[in-house]
Amino acid sequence: MASASKPRNNQAKVKPETLIIKPSRGLAALNLRDLWRYRELIYFLTWRDIKVRYKQTILGAAWAIIQPLSQMVIFNLLFGNMANIPTDGIPRPIFTYTALLPWNLFSKALGDAGRSLVSSRNMITKVYFPRLIIPLSTILSGLVDFAIAFVVLLGMMFYYDVTPTSSIWVLPLLLLLALMTALGVGLWFSAWNVHYRDINYIIPFLTQFWMLASPLAYPLSEIPEKWRLLYSLNPMVGVVEGFRWALLGTDNGMGIELWISIGFAVLLLVSGVYYFRSMERTFADTV
Amino acid sequence: MSENAILVENLGKRYKIGAEINRYRTMRESISGALTWPVRLLRRQLTPSTETIWALREVSFNVRKGQVLGVIGLNGAGKSTLLKILARVTEPSEGYAAINGRVGSLLEVGTGFHPELTGRENIYLNGAILGMKQKDINKKFDAIVEFSGVSKFIDTPVKRYSSGMYLRLAFSVAAHMEPEILVVDEVLAVGDAEFQRKCLGKMSSVAQEGRTVLFVSHNMSAILRLTDEAIVLDKGSLVHRSPTAEAVDFYMSSGFSQEGQRIWQDQDIPESSLPFIPIALRVRDPRGKVVDRARSIEPLTIEMEYKLEKPIQGLRVGIYLLTNRGEFVFTSFDVDLPEMYNKFATRPQGHYVSRCQIPADILNEGQYVLGVNASVNRVKRHFQDEHALTFSVDAMGAPGKQWGEARLGLIRPKMDWQIEEIA
Numbered sequence: 001m002a003s004a005s006k007p008r009n010n011q012a013k014v015k016p017e018t019l020i021i022k023p024s025r026g027l028a029a030l031n032l033r034d035l036w037r038y039r040e041l042i043y044f045l046t047w048r049d050i051k052v053r054y055k056q057t058i059l060g061a062a063w064a065i066i067q068p069l070s071q072m073v074i075f076n077l078l079f080g081n082m083a084n085i086p087t088d089g090i091p092r093p094i095f096t097y098t099a100l101l102p103w104n105l106f107s108k109a110l111g112d113a114g115r116s117l118v119s120s121r122n123m124i125t126k127v128y129f130p131r132l133i134i135p136l137s138t139i140l141s142g143l144v145d146f147a148i149a150f151v152v153l154l155g156m157m158f159y160y161d162v163t164p165t166s167s168i169w170v171l172p173l174l175l176l177l178a179l180m181t182a183l184g185v186g187l188w189f190s191a192w193n194v195h196y197r198d199i200n201y202i203i204p205f206l207t208q209f210w211m212l213a214s215p216l217a218y219p220l221s222e223i224p225e226k227w228r229l230l231y232s233l234n235p236m237v238g239v240v241e242g243f244r245w246a247l248l249g250t251d252n253g254m255g256i257e258l259w260i261s262i263g264f265a266v267l268l269l270v271s272g273v274y275y276f277r278s279m280e281r282t283f284a285d286t287v
Numbered sequence: 288m289s290e291n292a293i294l295v296e297n298l299g300k301r302y303k304i305g306a307e308i309n310r311y312r313t314m315r316e317s318i319s320g321a322l323t324w325p326v327r328l329l330r331r332q333l334t335p336s337t338e339t340i341w342a343l344r345e346v347s348f349n350v351r352k353g354q355v356l357g358v359i360g361l362n363g364a365g366k367s368t369l370l371k372i373l374a375r376v377t378e379p380s381e382g383y384a385a386i387n388g389r390v391g392s393l394l395e396v397g398t399g400f401h402p403e404l405t406g407r408e409n410i411y412l413n414g415a416i417l418g419m420k421q422k423d424i425n426k427k428f429d430a431i432v433e434f435s436g437v438s439k440f441i442d443t444p445v446k447r448y449s450s451g452m453y454l455r456l457a458f459s460v461a462a463h464m465e466p467e468i469l470v471v472d473e474v475l476a477v478g479d480a481e482f483q484r485k486c487l488g489k490m491s492s493v494a495q496e497g498r499t500v501l502f503v504s505h506n507m508s509a510i511l512r513l514t515d516e517a518i519v520l521d522k523g524s525l526v527h528r529s530p531t532a533e534a535v536d537f538y539m540s541s542g543f544s545q546e547g548q549r550i551w552q553d554q555d556i557p558e559s560s561l562p563f564i565p566i567a568l569r570v571r572d573p574r575g576k577v578v579d580r581a582r583s584i585e586p587l588t589i590e591m592e593y594k595l596e597k598p599i600q601g602l603r604v605g606i607y608l609l610t611n612r613g614e615f616v617f618t619s620f621d622v623d624l625p626e627m628y629n630k631f632a633t634r635p636q637g638h639y640v641s642r643c644q645i646p647a648d649i650l651n652e653g654q655y656v657l658g659v660n661a662s663v664n665r666v667k668r669h670f671q672d673e674h675a676l677t678f679s680v681d682a683m684g685a686p687g688k689q690w691g692e693a694r695l696g697l698i699r700p701k702m703d704w705q706i707e708e709i710a
Contacts, residue, residue: 019390021375022383044415048401048408055403126398127416128375284377285302 024281031277035130045137049112050144064145065152068100075100079217088219088250091160097153098247099216099240105146106178106236107207109139113186114203118193121287131280132273135186139179146175157247167246174242177265181235184268191279194287215240219250220257232257235265292468292499293350293373297382300343300368342368344523345382350468352387355500357510357517357531359538361674364520366503370470373501388499391417391466397457402446406437406456409445413460427463434485435459455482462489468499487513507535507613539611539656539674547571547579549676556670562596562636563661563669568606570657570678583650583682583699590642591659600633601663604641607673611654616697619643620660648701651694652682 054060075096079085087095113135117124120134157164193199214236215223223231231237238261244250343365350356360366371377373384374392399416400409410431414424424431432438435456437448445453471490490513494500504510510517510531517534519527527537548569556564571588572578581587591604605620621641622628658673682688686701 019375019386020383021372021379021386023379023381038418040421041415041418044412048404048412051408052401052403123399123416124376125371126376127392129416129418281378284371 031130035132038129038133041129042133042137042140045133046140049138049141053141053144061145061148064148068097068104068149069152071100071104072097075217085218086222088221088244090162090244090248090250094153094156094160094162094248095219095244096217097156098243099214101146101149101153102174102178102239102243103211103214103216103236104149105142105175106182106239107211108142108145109179109182110186110189110207111203112138112142113182114189114193114199116186117190117283118197118200118287124287125284131283132187132276135183135190135276139182139186143175153247162248164247165245165249170242170246174239174246177235177242177262178239180269181239181265184265184270184272187269187272187276191276191283194279194283210234210236219244228257229260232260233264235261235268237261238265290351291349291385292352292354292387293501294385295349295373295382296347296384298343298346298369298372298379298384299341299381300365300372300377301339301341301380303339341523343372343379346520346523346525347382348518348525348528350499350501352499353497354516355494355502355514357514357534358501358503358520359505359507359510359517359534360520363522365523366520367472368523369520370472370501370503374470386468388467389418390468390470391461391464392470393458393461393472397454400445400453400457403444405444406432406441406448409456410460413457414464417461417464419464431456431459431463434462434489436482451482458482458486462486462493466498468501469493470501470503472503505613507539511535511612535613536611536654539609539613539654539677547577547676547678549672551672560661560670562599563602564594564596565659565661565670565672566592566594568592568657568659568675570676579678581650581678581680583652583680583685584647586647587645587650588642589645589657590640592638592640593661594638595634595636598633598635599663599669601666602631602634602661602669603628603664604639604661605659606643607658607660608645609656609658609673610697611656611677613656614697616650616655618660648685649698650680651696651699652680652685654679 054063057063059066072093076092079096080087080092116134116138117131123129124131124134189199189203213231213234220228220231220237220241238258241250242258346365346369358366358369368377370392372379373386374390397413399413401412404412410428411421411424415421432441435452435458437452437456440448440452445456448456469490487509490500490502494513500513502510502514514531516528517531518525519534519538527534529537548567550567551565569577569590569592570579570581571590572581573585573588589606591606593604595602603620603622605618605623607618608616610616621643622631655678656674657676657678659670659675660668661670662668682694682699685699687694687699
């Protein structure tokens with residue numbers, strides 16, 4: 001993207017400002033300032049996605065509940081009735097459902113972000129705005145589905161007589177961790193997708209694989225000790241187990257694992273942002 | 288410096304041709320590409336690179352604050368690339384542009400409109416995409432709706448709009464963002480005549496408010512009306528800059544044969560033209576001589592020579608006549624008459640001339656441009672060149688010439704007047 005640098009010396013607000021458009025070289029500056037200036041656009045695009053999501057469906061927002069509930073039923077049949085995998089003493093439906101909520105938020109955010117640049121092609125080739133806004137706004141819209149499904153979780157907790165622990169305040173932080181991970185990977189994928197449409201086929205496959213590598217149907221305690229640290233590189237391990245810990249009060253002995261999850265998520269995000277920025281200049285020409 | 292709204296220095300944009308044609312690659316191609324890379328590198332050393340084209344090269348110009356500058360050029364001359372760079376959609380490959388003030392571009396009419404959202408919702412969304420703040424949109428909302436003329440349907444999803452309503456709403460949003468510098472590309476092709484008139488009015492009022500406008504259009508009369516100076520782009524280079532009337536004249540006649548005939552070389556003929564191969568377009572006087580200056584009092588013969596490599600069903604070969612200001616005088620095809628069409632329903636392979644005569648005492652004096660079109664209606668356009676040839680018409684000896692004044696109007700027919708004394 002054209003680098004928008006201003007002359008260094010205009011500390012005082014000079015109007016109108018001079019914008020220099022020239023070929024950018026090397027790693028582009030993050031230009032977070034521009035992102036801030038366009039913050040309303042993030043809001044409007046997220047709002048559009050939410051608004052349009054269930055248009056022309058009969059069941060509408062009920063889908064936000066039907067999806068995780070039916071997943072839960074299938075999981076219970078497969079992993080409970082057939083494989084009988086332990087659940088740390090928690091009733092299986094709520095054990096699974098608690099994990100499915102952040103997972104669905106994550107997998108939808110990842111898929112949407114990965115496809116976002118290509119599906120916003122007509123905006124990219126016509127208007128300037130910080131391109132980061134596109135994947136960023138797509139990951140946020142899933143929060144509404146999450147909130148709707150969360151209400152059902154509260155009902156289930158009431159039914160199974162589970163009281164949330166006093167650590168419930170970490171939930172927003174865990175959501176942030178899930179979204180950061182989705183954005184980090186989504187940024188890499190969306191930028192690749194501009195050049196290589198293979199990504200469209202890789203995303204569903206990768207999501208499935210990732211789901212099995214996250215403790216949705218089984219607890220972290222089922223993973224042998226010696227593999228735990230490697231396993232925790234998957235930030236969704238920290239998110240899913242964190243949800244159970246904060247809501248259901250499972251004691252899974254998460255300590256260092258959570259920090260590994262967080263560290264890796266930050267690494268994904270930072271590298272994703274830089275990669276995205278360095279590829280940004282070619283988006284409009286190749287998408 | 289501060290007097291310039293836009294300063295462009297040596298701006299260039301290079302495209303990889305491959306990247307342009309197959310927009311994206313699959314990973315497999317990329318991997319096999321990596322494997323054959325040494326071979327290609329070697330080959331590139333041996334043969335001059337044909338893999339990139341310069342859509343724009345060494346373009347330098349300035350636009351003064353408050354100036355309305357026209358940009359004209361044939362398709363592919365680099366106009367859109369230039370605007371895309373100035374609107375920061377794409378990055379230049381070399382050179383730079385300095386811009387003083389917020390740029391708004393009308394390249395983007397309707398960008399981000401979502402069919403499921405209502406008109407009202409789309410105004411806010413589109414405004415945000417164009418960089419407007421919500422409170423600015425609130426302030427201008429009524430004006431936008433009123434200008435678009437769709438106020439009755441403002442809470443209807445835009446997918447129920449007619450395409451005209453859709454475009455009018457989209458244009459209204461874009462037209463109300465009030466940037467200091469406005470970049471406009473061909474939007475006047477939008478909507479019905481009434482709305483176009485409104486758009487032109489809006490644009491001239493923008494210009495009168497002292498804002499800077501860069502206006503790209505194929506509509507020469509709009510360019511002439513709205514701009515006082517214009518630049519002409521040709522094959523990516525800036526070839527001319529002058530007051531608009533002169534620039535339009537330059538554009539309409541530049542690079543074309545002045546000898547009363549245009550001959551197409553193989554490299555001028557696009558692949559898509561086949562099996563139609565244009566050979567030449569000529570203007571002849573009644574004595575059969577090829578002329579570039581014709582007399583209005585004599586009939587004029589236009590002939591198009593071409594070959595068909597294969598028979599074409601439903602082919603029509605025709606001409607456009609335009610003034611040097613880009614106004615159409617007429618369009619006519621060789622099989623317009625039903626009996627001609629039936630006779631030549633399928634034109635066999637061969638070498639042809641399609642010939643017609645412009646009667647005497649029709650054309651006014653001035654410069655004219657001839658264009659050709661060979662197509663099968665609604666099926667395929669084989670060949671089109673809207674500026675194939677120019678010629679001039681001299682009204683020497685025409686009726687009324689004795690008055691010594693220039694006659695207004697595209698045509699100068701010889702009229703059959705009667706004067707009768709009735710009292």
